[in-house]
Amino acid sequence: MIDTELAAFLQEGIAIQIGTRNAVLEPNGARVVAVKVEDDGQYVVAYVPKAAAPQVVPDLEANGQAALVFARPPDERACQVKGVFVDARAARTSERSFVADQWDRWLKRLAGIGYPAAAVENWQTWPCVAIRLRVTALFNQTPGPGAGAALA
């Protein structure tokens, strides 16, 4: 579902959040440190700080519904990936450098728009919980006309 160009965009180091909901349809959400697109764009692994994982993992285990939003300043290109939960596990040590590299690219982008990396020095970026989702839909979310249109 996710083509090569879109996969590169999603993994280039941008703002990412994951949204879920509970049994009474109350939304929950958490920051995502990095994502990995797998299996020809059929799956996405979202790396969520361990401290934030309790915000979303119970919902995912209960009903499986997830939405990932991606946004890139300064051009504000944005999209949303809808998915269903596959599994969640502790991120492996071997994945740490991949996650850290993507997060560092995001910090450099933030610095480019005037938000210094030091501002988020106390944020947790590791350990992470790796949440695997099967992609079910893609939507454009760049502000303006066309926002909300299906991408695939």
Next chain:
Amino acid sequence: MTRQHSGVDERDFGLESMASCFQGLIPATLFTCSRDGTPNAAILSHVDYVDSTHVALSFQFFNKSRRNIAENPHALVRLLDPDTSQGWRLRLRYIRSETSGPVFERMALRIEAIASYSGLKGIFKLLAADIYEVLSVEKAEDESARSAAAAGRRPAAADAVFTMKALQNLSDRIHRATSLEGLLDSILEGLEESFGFGHSMILLPSDEEGVFVTIASRGYPENGVGAEVRLGEGIIGLVAEARKPIRIAGLIRQLLYAYAVHKRAQEAGMCPPDRQIPLPGLPNPESQLGVPLLVRNELVGVLCIESEMPYRFHEEDKTTIELLGSYLAIAVQNMLLQERFEAMPEGTATPPGQKGAAATVTRPASPRREVAYYTRDECILVDGEYLIRSLPANILWKLLRRRDAEGRVEFTNRELRLDRSLNLPEWKDNLETRLLLLRRRLEQKCSDIRIVPRGRGRFALELGCSVTLVERP
């Protein structure tokens, strides 16, 4: 405020103490859920503070978040404090949508100002202010605040900018002013010295309906006197139109967001390519404040203050800003009336037809300038460069012609008032403002031609050059 979620820091936390989170400096994220249970996440440009238990979200497009809220009132907003980087979760319940009233108007004006700068008027607009009850406020466990020392920035609580002492200092300056020019300059100087606002300008109504002209500025490389703004254009035009203060923080980021909309709208053929209006003043202002100068609902002018700090002006300053605007408006109006009154008595000026003091004789070696008056456009160009138009242009042309024909150098405001060819209105002709504008434009663009005050209601036209007068259609 009830706390429904466990395992997090759920202190009682009034929204009023989170002011910096509501400045729109860093985008928030809105999480919603449809009736069938599909979650949605979207980036939000702004979360507006309404009161200690309510926030407002802007409804600009019929997007998925909006449709979800219509089906299911529960929402979650994740916010960041730009001072400390502490992340917050606000659990919300949709209450109602407002399409009028103070919250809507405040949000709509800010969005319109951004739209105006981006050529998006009519496209990038507020459809409604969606009001949400805040059910709980929770700290994001993974997004801890920096220590205050590490942050090295302002604490979350706003600096007290508009203190009584600062207001008193400004008031003292204003009372010392003896002319309109002195008053306007002392207002801008006072704003810098008492409040720290180093970049500011004052615009007054021009002769043309719905057009405002810069009469004084401070802190810019070019003084910009004579620059015009039309009603509804940018923050100044919107302040004049709405007659309400407008405060924008994080302007650059909001403009980037608007430009993204503009690009998409342009691609969709929804707006012409070249409607952007250049930002006034600072090349990259981070925050702007526009204040209407109102006296009994009459708009005397607009004060615009800019800052390179992302949020220099705070919501809690709003009442003081409005009060300050009224005070400045009264001071400007009183000075206009005083100058008009002082210009009325006869006998102090050089009578028409009589040459004034010959202190300003053209120097033999002085340069020659061509002053061209274009009758159809009522504008003057000096050596081919635009100087001024409309009434100030007509006044200058008349003065130059008389000086040329009669050798006069001194003139009175009164004789200009009585000159029917200038078509001054009988009441509130703003002649003194026009003369000040003319004088400052000359200082800026052609310092060889000077208008020099010579006491109450009198002035001299001094030339440091030879002048060739040319009248063109």
